[in-house]
Amino acid sequence: MDMVWVKNMEPIIKVENLTYAYPTSKDFVLKNISFTVNKGEVLAVIGPNGAGKSTLLKALNGLVPHFYGGKYGGRVVVSGFEVLNTPISKMSTKVGFVFQDPEDQISGLALTVWEEVAFGLMMLGYPREEIDKRVREAIDYVGLTGLEKRSPFELSGGQMQRLAIATVLALRPEVIVMDEPTAQLDPLGKYEVLSVIEKLAESGSTIVLAEHEIEEVVYFADKMLLLDKGEAVAYGDTRKVVTMVEELKRRGVDPPSVTELTSLLKEKTGVDVALPVTLEEAVKIYSELLR
Amino acid sequence: MSVGVSLLKKTTIEAETFVQRLDGRVKFLYFLWATIIVYIFFDPLLNLIFLAVTMALAVYAKCWKPIALTILIIVVPWILFAVPILALPLGFPWNKTIIGYINILGKDYPVYLEGLGWGVTWPLRIAVAISTALLFFLTTNQAKLVATMFKMKFPFKLIYMVIATFQFIPLLASEANTIMQAQIARGLRTDVGFVQKIKNYLAVVIPLTLSALNKVQIRAIALESRGFSAPVKKTLLYEASFTKLDYAFLMTMLLVTVFLAWVYVYIGFSPLAHLPWIWSG
Numbered sequence: 001m002d003m004v005w006v007k008n009m010e011p012i013i014k015v016e017n018l019t020y021a022y023p024t025s026k027d028f029v030l031k032n033i034s035f036t037v038n039k040g041e042v043l044a045v046i047g048p049n050g051a052g053k054s055t056l057l058k059a060l061n062g063l064v065p066h067f068y069g070g071k072y073g074g075r076v077v078v079s080g081f082e083v084l085n086t087p088i089s090k091m092s093t094k095v096g097f098v099f100q101d102p103e104d105q106i107s108g109l110a111l112t113v114w115e116e117v118a119f120g121l122m123m124l125g126y127p128r129e130e131i132d133k134r135v136r137e138a139i140d141y142v143g144l145t146g147l148e149k150r151s152p153f154e155l156s157g158g159q160m161q162r163l164a165i166a167t168v169l170a171l172r173p174e175v176i177v178m179d180e181p182t183a184q185l186d187p188l189g190k191y192e193v194l195s196v197i198e199k200l201a202e203s204g205s206t207i208v209l210a211e212h213e214i215e216e217v218v219y220f221a222d223k224m225l226l227l228d229k230g231e232a233v234a235y236g237d238t239r240k241v242v243t244m245v246e247e248l249k250r251r252g253v254d255p256p257s258v259t260e261l262t263s264l265l266k267e268k269t270g271v272d273v274a275l276p277v278t279l280e281e282a283v284k285i286y287s288e289l290l291r
Numbered sequence: 292m293s294v295g296v297s298l299l300k301k302t303t304i305e306a307e308t309f310v311q312r313l314d315g316r317v318k319f320l321y322f323l324w325a326t327i328i329v330y331i332f333f334d335p336l337l338n339l340i341f342l343a344v345t346m347a348l349a350v351y352a353k354c355w356k357p358i359a360l361t362i363l364i365i366v367v368p369w370i371l372f373a374v375p376i377l378a379l380p381l382g383f384p385w386n387k388t389i390i391g392y393i394n395i396l397g398k399d400y401p402v403y404l405e406g407l408g409w410g411v412t413w414p415l416r417i418a419v420a421i422s423t424a425l426l427f428f429l430t431t432n433q434a435k436l437v438a439t440m441f442k443m444k445f446p447f448k449l450i451y452m453v454i455a456t457f458q459f460i461p462l463l464a465s466e467a468n469t470i471m472q473a474q475i476a477r478g479l480r481t482d483v484g485f486v487q488k489i490k491n492y493l494a495v496v497i498p499l500t501l502s503a504l505n506k507v508q509i510r511a512i513a514l515e516s517r518g519f520s521a522p523v524k525k526t527l528l529y530e531a532s533f534t535k536l537d538y539a540f541l542m543t544m545l546l547v548t549v550f551l552a553w554v555y556v557y558i559g560f561s562p563l564a565h566l567p568w569i570w571s572g
Binding site: 011042058067087088089090092093096097099101104105108110111115118119120121122123124125126127128131134143161171 | 294336350373432433434449454455506510511512515516517518520521522523524525526527528544
């Protein structure tokens with residue numbers, strides 16, 4: 001599939017002092033948020049419920065403010081397009097959006113998996129030969145080959161979410177935005193979807209992902225942004241953010257278990273070790289400690 | 292099988308018959324044509340002929356059961372209700388011609404031709420409209436339906452509304468069921484009288500409405516994110532085009548129209564049942 005990008009220092013997403021309030025909200029739900037995402041990077045947006053993660057993601061493809069309205073300040077530039085001045089239909093070719101509940105993404109016009117993946121391309125008026133090629137590639141990429149003629153409603157949760165990712169991949173967006181794509185899934189479904197995301201990350205896709213499964217995300221996220229009550233509390237290298245154990249816990253976010261365990265151990269025993277963020281790192285550190 | 296799938300199976304009956312192969316526009320035209328003709332004439336027997344032809348097509352296309360069921364539920368009770376009210380001396384203003392008497396509780400009451408004719412003709416007109424419309428919907432799959440409506444210059448948003456409605460009704464039914472179970476789990480009693488039952492429905496209808504509005508908004512957002520409103524010509528997976536079969540069907544309709552025009556001019560608006568003219572007939 002034609003989806004390999006090289007990580008470089010060219011920012012594909014630039015968010016500067018983004019401030020936003022929904023027409024119905026009393027307070028601002030995003031307050032002076034700034035960050036950049038370079039081509040090929042994965043940014044994980046973490047934070048408790050109501051932190052503003054979904055709203056922030058919706059600001060990347062123009063749903064905020066074009067769909068919702070409301071008070072908007074600051075600047076969001078994606079792939080060279082200032083979101084405020086670009087219609088959603090245009091942004092949809094640049095930014096692919098995967099929602100939390102896969103069933104919400106089923107178009108309602110497609111009878112089969114194949115047609116569902118083709119839907120976005122049809123809406124954008126691609127020629128049929130191109131649709132056929134891209135749909136085949138996207139279905140193959142997410143591992144749904146053989147289920148093309150199945151109704152989307154007959155798929156399991158994990159399969160349905162992978163279908164949702166395929167619908168986005170078929171559009172070959174420059175940025176893939178995922179809003180807690182594993183939140184509604186069982187463990188097997190989570191594993192299936194996270195595997196696809198990891199594969200995308202390894203192939204150099206630019207991804208912005210809101211996710212509670214921090215333990216899994218640390219394997220492929222280059223950067224993290226911690227949001228709380230609409231404010232960016234921490235932003236930077238994944239390791240830097242997930243090792244802020246106390247800060248994360250204070251904000252209602254669980255750090256990886258191994259990081260938390262080691263942090264507690266350091267606090268209680270005074271042992272001087274680096275905080276691991278993955279299970280493999282922890283095994284290595286503890287093996288050395290126990291030797 | 293999820294509710295969505297069961298619905299899709301209900302809405303389109305896939306079979307390899309000429310009815311399914313007919314272009315959607317031809318079947319839609321058949322629906323309009325039959326509905327208009329049975330309205331122009333005032334003849335229950337003619338309506339029955341149209342209904343019989345449509346049902347024959349439905350039997351051939353293997354979709355007669357839902358059509359028959361719909362007519363049974365809507366039209367038959369209507370006839371059973373309307374005929375006694377209109378045909379007996381209960382105030383139908385055009386009643387003039389007595390065709391017989393009916394004995395009710397030892398007393399003879401006249402039965403009027405005008406009321407009887409009106410009470411049978413109108414529900415049968417509706418039966419023709421319903422059956423032809425259902426024949427169109429049940430034998431035209433969604434891809435063809437979209438292509439057909441698109442070719443007929445319907446706005447794409449309207450096309451989406453029509454198609455999506457078929458998918459969302461059972462999803463809402465399932466949602467209503469979940470809400471009902473949740474409310475029962477919270478103490479909503481079901482072994483109550485009629486008035487309380489109506490009140491109970493509010494406990495379902497209000498959260499269902501809110502949930503539906505929420506779902507509609509989320510769906511709208513998801514569609515926007517996939518280029519639904521892009522100002523470009525949409526690509527359709529199926530191209531609607533006429534075949535010899537479609538032309539043959541259209542030609543048959545044309546010939547029948549010419550014949551019926553002749554019947555109307557030379558025999559009248561009620562060529563088989565010979566009903567007298569009444570207002571709104």
